[in-house]
Amino acid sequence: MDKILITGATGNIGLSTVRYLLNQKEQDYQVVAAVRNLNHPDIIGDDNEKIPKAQLVKFEFDEPATYKAALKGVTKLLLIRPNQVSDVSKHIFPFLDQVEKSEVKHIVFVSIVGAERNRVFANHRIETHLKKMKIPHTIVRPSLYMQNLITLHGAEIRLHDHLYIPAGAGMVNYIDARDVAQVAAELLTKPGHEGKEYEITGQEPMDFYKIAGMFTNELGREIKYARPLTIKFIRQKMGEKKHLPFIVTLSLLYGAARNGKMGHTSTVFKEITGSEPRSLADFIHEYRKVWEK
Ligand SMILES: NC(=O)c1ccc[n+]([C@@H]2O[C@H](COP(=O)([O-])OP(=O)(O)OC[C@H]3O[C@@H](n4cnc5c(N)ncnc54)[C@H](OP(=O)(O)O)[C@@H]3O)[C@@H](O)[C@H]2O)c1
Numbered sequence: 001m002d003k004i005l006i007t008g009a010t011g012n013i014g015l016s017t018v019r020y021l022l023n024q025k026e027q028d029y030q031v032v033a034a035v036r037n038l039n040h041p042d043i044i045g046d047d048n049e050k051i052p053k054a055q056l057v058k059f060e061f062d063e064p065a066t067y068k069a070a071l072k073g074v075t076k077l078l079l080i081r082p083n084q085v086s087d088v089s090k091h092i093f094p095f096l097d098q099v100e101k102s103e104v105k106h107i108v109f110v111s112i113v114g115a116e117r118n119r120v121f122a123n124h125r126i127e128t129h130l131k132k133m134k135i136p137h138t139i140v141r142p143s144l145y146m147q148n149l150i151t152l153h154g155a156e157i158r159l160h161d162h163l164y165i166p167a168g169a170g171m172v173n174y175i176d177a178r179d180v181a182q183v184a185a186e187l188l189t190k191p192g193h194e195g196k197e198y199e200i201t202g203q204e205p206m207d208f209y210k211i212a213g214m215f216t217n218e219l220g221r222e223i224k225y226a227r228p229l230t231i232k233f234i235r236q237k238m239g240e241k242k243h244l245p246f247i248v249t250l251s252l253l254y255g256a257a258r259n260g261k262m263g264h265t266s267t268v269f270k271e272i273t274g275s276e277p278r279s280l281a282d283f284i285h286e287y288r289k290v291w292e293k
Pocket of ligand 1: 007008009010011012013014035036037059060061062080081082083084085110111112113123141142143144145148
């Protein structure tokens with residue numbers, strides 16, 4: 001029986017992957033959630049134990065002493081680089097060295113759209129490192145997560161009625177992190193994905209004027225697309241104490257959108273899962289309370 005270790009198990013992708021795997025009817029695998037805090041509220045939270053059956057193991061990328069125990073008996077690994085871990089030589093490669101010595105026979109890495117061609121991205125360096133390893137791997141490159149509209153832009157929509165995003169008139173094709181998680185779960189549990197690289201997007205590319213209009217329709221008040229200059233956006237996010245390398249990555253992605261490089265649609269989600277990815281309109285409807293006054 002495979003033992004699957006999920007890193008970033010309390011985050012957007014990790015938590016949804018654990019839930020997805022544990023909700024399957026037939027489970028010929030064991031799931032281990034690698035967490036920094038064994039009492040994390042998302043793990044043992046109030047609402048019916050959010051990950052009821054997951055085995056938890058203490059794990060920190062910056063604490064090599066946690067690596068060996070976390071990898072004990074593990075045969076498959078979902079690798080997620082936390083946004084705040086940008087020095088990958090110091091905090092991710094030593095972990096991968098330990099993985100190389102373990103029983104792991106397949107690594108699925110959640111990278112990001114464009115990482116294969118953008119050397120500035122920390123995920124690019126991880127992709128390059130994985131290619132030098134002996135263990136087979138699969139790379140998933142999702143487009144921007146819909147959840148960013150909550151975590152990064154939620155407050156400005158709720159308080160200031162605008163989307164403060166430097167993407168000009170460019171398009172993006174948002175994907176729901178839960179759909180990325182479903183793909184990750186499939187790649188971890190079904191054969192034939194070793195050595196593959198998959199870009200995944202949502203259903204439809206759209207510009208931020210259209211997205212602002214969708215918020216306006218859903219919330220019943222006008223939400224504008226503010227379209228700031230990149231430098232103003234960077235200053236604003238620094239003021240919010242977001243991690244600088246993450247702000248730079250985000251700015252590059254919005255710049256790519258501005259230059260027409262994020263407006264495509266991938267069919268990978270449907271090919272792997274047999275269904276359509278969630279739509280942005282449904283996501284905005286589902287989470288409307290987040291942006292209500
Ligand atoms: N945002 C996007 O639009 C987007 C799109 C495509 C790809 N990505 C990629 O997705 C990745 C981030 O995934 P995510 O959004 O699922 O992450 P996330 O929601 O930010 O969660 C980060 C996870 O990593 C854990 N973590 C933080 N620091 C850690 C450390 N030092 N050691 C061990 N675990 C640690 C956190 O645990 P705690 O709960 O303890 O903090 C949490 O479980 C990044 O590589 C990013 O490039 C993002």
